[in-house]
Amino acid sequence: MTRGRRAYLGDPMLYAFDEGPDNGAYYEDYGDQGTSGRIFVSDEDWNSPNLAWTWCLDSDTPNASIECFIQAWNCPLRTYNQDREVLWRPQAYSGLPSYTIQILSNLDVKADFAHIDDLAGFLVKTIDPPEVSENKELNFISDHISSNEIAALLEKYSHREVEKSIMPLEAMRRVWKNKEEVPEDLKRKTRPDLRGNGQDVFAFSYCEDVKTSPAYGRYISLSVSLSLLSGANALVRPDGVGRLPALGWNTWNAFGCDIDASKVLTAAEETINLGLKDAGYEYINIDDCWSVKSGRDPNTKRIIPDSAKFPDGISGVASKIHDLGLKVGIYSSAGTETCAGYPASLGYEKIDAESFAEWGIDYLKYDNCGVPTNWTDTYTHCVPDNSNGSKFPNGTCPDISNPAPTAYDWSSSNTAQRYNAMRDALLGVNRTILYSLCEWGQADVNTWGNGTGNSWRTTGDITPDWSRIVEIANENSFLMNYADFWGYPDPDMLEVGNGNLTLEENRAHFALWAAMKSPLIIGTALDSINEEHLAILKNKPLLSFHQDPVIGRPAYPYKWGYNPDWTFDPAHPAEYWSGPSSTLGGTLVLMFNSEDSAKHRTAVWSEIPELKDSAEKGSGYRVTEIWTGEDLGCVKDQYDVELQSHDIAALVVGESC
Structure with missing residues (x-):
C-alpha cells in the first residue's frame, strides 16, 4: 500500500487504473486539481480476470497523505510499494463469499474473512476500547453484504447504536483499463450528499470479468455511537471480564448438594497444585444448596448461608480463595426457589446482588427453577433437546404447543425480563460479577442472551453419559454463529473424569467444548482425578484456541461426515470442524x-x-x-x-x- 501527496479534495475518491511506467499501473485523479499518485501492480495481477477496486480517501486537511488500498474478492491481487515489496495479498476462499476489508483511516488495519460474523467482529475491534463514551466513524468498502446487514452485525457484536450512510450503487461502475475508453458521463459523479460540498466522486474498477454476476462495491460510512445500548453493560466491561469464555470448576457435577467449605477449598488448592490455575482456570464456583432452606433473614431479607456447611460464611470461603489468586462463584435462580428447593432471587435481585458483592463473589450462575405462573412465558420456544431424533425432525418442533407468532421478539418475554432484572442488579453493585445464564435454551435466548449475560445455556443439564454429551454437542453445533467476544452459548459444564466415559469419549467431549469456545467449567473431584483426565483438561493447544484474544469466533463444522451436511442428529453430530x-x-x-x-x-x-x-x-x-x-x-x-x-x-x- 502506498501513500501519495496531493491537493485537498475533501471527499472519498475512487480512482481508475491505467497502464503506467515500470510495467506497473498508476491511479489518476480525474478531479479538478488534476494531480496523480502511483500504486504499483504486477503484470500478473494487472491481467487478472477478476474484480477489484482501488479506493483513496483524503483526510480533512490540505496536502495530507492520500490513504489508498486495493480491494479484492476471490482475486489473486497483490499490492506493492515503490520498491516492489509485497504489502498485502488478500486470501481468497474459493466457492465462498470472502469479506475482505481495510479500514481507510488506518492502512495497517486490514483483514479478510470467510464468515460474515468474523467481519463484524473485526470491525467491532477497530472501535475499541468499548468503554470509551464517544462517537467514531468507520469508513470501508464491502461486498456481498448490505449496509443494513453490516449495521445489524455491528450492533449485535458491539452493543452500540449504529447510524449508517451509503454511497448509492449507481455510483459504482465497471472500469476500463484504458482511461480513454471511459465514457465522459462516468468520469465524474458529483455526490454533494456525502459532506454537502459538491466535490467529485469516481467509481471505477479495473478487472473485466463481470459478465455473469457483476459485483458492485459499496462505500459505507458507519457512525458508531459508543454510548452503550440499554442493558449491554453486562457484556462489555472496562476490566474485560466476560470477553473470553470462562475457565473454572463447579461443585455440582461432582458433589450435587453434598457440599461444604472443605470441599470447595480443596478444589481451590488442587487447582493450584495440579497446574490448572497456570493453564488458565480461575473460577471456583459453589452451585446449589449453599444456604439454609428455611427462608431469608426476616429483617434484612438476605439469603442466609448454611453455617453447618460454611462456618465462616460464603465471604470466609471467598477470602481464602482470593488469597490463592483465584476467583469465586455462587449460584441462584430466577425463580422463588432453586432447583434443589432453596431460596432463590426472583423479586430480591438487588438485595442478593448486594450480598454477593459484599461477600466477594466474582461469578453468578443463575438457574431457571421455581418460576411462578405469573412469570411464565406467553409462548413456547422450540428447544430440540431430546435423544429421540424423530421427535425433532432436523431440529424442528412440529408438535410444539402455543408457538410464538412469526417475528416475535423474545427479548420482551417474561424469561428475558427475569434475567434482565438480575443483570441490572449486578451492574448496580461496586464489583464486577460475571453473569452466567442457565435457562436451558428457553425463550430463544440466543437472540438476546449476549445483551443480558456473558454466557447462556442452550440445553437442559448434561450427564456423564455419552449419548447425552453428543446430543448436546449436536444441538450446540448449530448455534456457533452466536459465539464471539463477550458472549458464548453454553452447552453446560464438563463431565471429563465422571461416570463411565472412555478415555476417547472424555477427549472428544473436551475437544468439542473447547473448539466451540464454550465456558469450560470442570465438574469432577480434583483431589482424585487421574493423570489422563488431567492432561485432557490442561491441553495447551486447545486452551490456547479457546482463549484466543484476537479471534473471538469458535470453530465451525465444515463437513458432517456420517450424515449429509446440516443434518440434525442427536447421535451423530458434525464430525469435521475448523x-x-x-x-x-x-x-x-x-x-x-x-x-x-x-x-x-x-x-x-x-x-x-x-x-x-x-x-x-x-x-x-x-x-x-x-x-x-x-x-x-x-x-x-x-x-x-x-x-x-x-x-x-x-x-x-x-x-x-
Whole structure:
C-alpha cells in the first residue's frame, strides 16, 4: 500500500487504473486539481480476470497523505510499494463469499474473512476500547453484504447504536483499463450528499470479468455511537471480564448438594497444585444448596448461608480463595426457589446482588427453577433437546404447543425480563460479577442472551453419559454463529473424569467444548482425578484456541461426515470442524468418529475453508498433532487417521510448505 501527496479534495475518491511506467499501473485523479499518485501492480495481477477496486480517501486537511488500498474478492491481487515489496495479498476462499476489508483511516488495519460474523467482529475491534463514551466513524468498502446487514452485525457484536450512510450503487461502475475508453458521463459523479460540498466522486474498477454476476462495491460510512445500548453493560466491561469464555470448576457435577467449605477449598488448592490455575482456570464456583432452606433473614431479607456447611460464611470461603489468586462463584435462580428447593432471587435481585458483592463473589450462575405462573412465558420456544431424533425432525418442533407468532421478539418475554432484572442488579453493585445464564435454551435466548449475560445455556443439564454429551454437542453445533467476544452459548459444564466415559469419549467431549469456545467449567473431584483426565483438561493447544484474544469466533463444522451436511442428529453430530487461531499460528482442525466402531477419518485441505485457497494451488501444510504434540511434518493434500469409537483427532494446520 502506498501513500501519495496531493491537493485537498475533501471527499472519498475512487480512482481508475491505467497502464503506467515500470510495467506497473498508476491511479489518476480525474478531479479538478488534476494531480496523480502511483500504486504499483504486477503484470500478473494487472491481467487478472477478476474484480477489484482501488479506493483513496483524503483526510480533512490540505496536502495530507492520500490513504489508498486495493480491494479484492476471490482475486489473486497483490499490492506493492515503490520498491516492489509485497504489502498485502488478500486470501481468497474459493466457492465462498470472502469479506475482505481495510479500514481507510488506518492502512495497517486490514483483514479478510470467510464468515460474515468474523467481519463484524473485526470491525467491532477497530472501535475499541468499548468503554470509551464517544462517537467514531468507520469508513470501508464491502461486498456481498448490505449496509443494513453490516449495521445489524455491528450492533449485535458491539452493543452500540449504529447510524449508517451509503454511497448509492449507481455510483459504482465497471472500469476500463484504458482511461480513454471511459465514457465522459462516468468520469465524474458529483455526490454533494456525502459532506454537502459538491466535490467529485469516481467509481471505477479495473478487472473485466463481470459478465455473469457483476459485483458492485459499496462505500459505507458507519457512525458508531459508543454510548452503550440499554442493558449491554453486562457484556462489555472496562476490566474485560466476560470477553473470553470462562475457565473454572463447579461443585455440582461432582458433589450435587453434598457440599461444604472443605470441599470447595480443596478444589481451590488442587487447582493450584495440579497446574490448572497456570493453564488458565480461575473460577471456583459453589452451585446449589449453599444456604439454609428455611427462608431469608426476616429483617434484612438476605439469603442466609448454611453455617453447618460454611462456618465462616460464603465471604470466609471467598477470602481464602482470593488469597490463592483465584476467583469465586455462587449460584441462584430466577425463580422463588432453586432447583434443589432453596431460596432463590426472583423479586430480591438487588438485595442478593448486594450480598454477593459484599461477600466477594466474582461469578453468578443463575438457574431457571421455581418460576411462578405469573412469570411464565406467553409462548413456547422450540428447544430440540431430546435423544429421540424423530421427535425433532432436523431440529424442528412440529408438535410444539402455543408457538410464538412469526417475528416475535423474545427479548420482551417474561424469561428475558427475569434475567434482565438480575443483570441490572449486578451492574448496580461496586464489583464486577460475571453473569452466567442457565435457562436451558428457553425463550430463544440466543437472540438476546449476549445483551443480558456473558454466557447462556442452550440445553437442559448434561450427564456423564455419552449419548447425552453428543446430543448436546449436536444441538450446540448449530448455534456457533452466536459465539464471539463477550458472549458464548453454553452447552453446560464438563463431565471429563465422571461416570463411565472412555478415555476417547472424555477427549472428544473436551475437544468439542473447547473448539466451540464454550465456558469450560470442570465438574469432577480434583483431589482424585487421574493423570489422563488431567492432561485432557490442561491441553495447551486447545486452551490456547479457546482463549484466543484476537479471534473471538469458535470453530465451525465444515463437513458432517456420517450424515449429509446440516443434518440434525442427536447421535451423530458434525464430525469435521475448523477454526482460525492467532495463538496457534494456523487452523484448528478436528476429525471426530461418532460411530460405535473404529473408523478412518480424512481431513482434505481443499475442503477446509481456512485452507482451501492455498490447498487448491498444491500447497502442503505443516501439521502438529494436538494430543501428543507430534510434528507430523509437511502434509500434502490430506491427512488420514484411524480413530477408535467416539475418539477425536485434533490438529494444528500451520504454515504452507
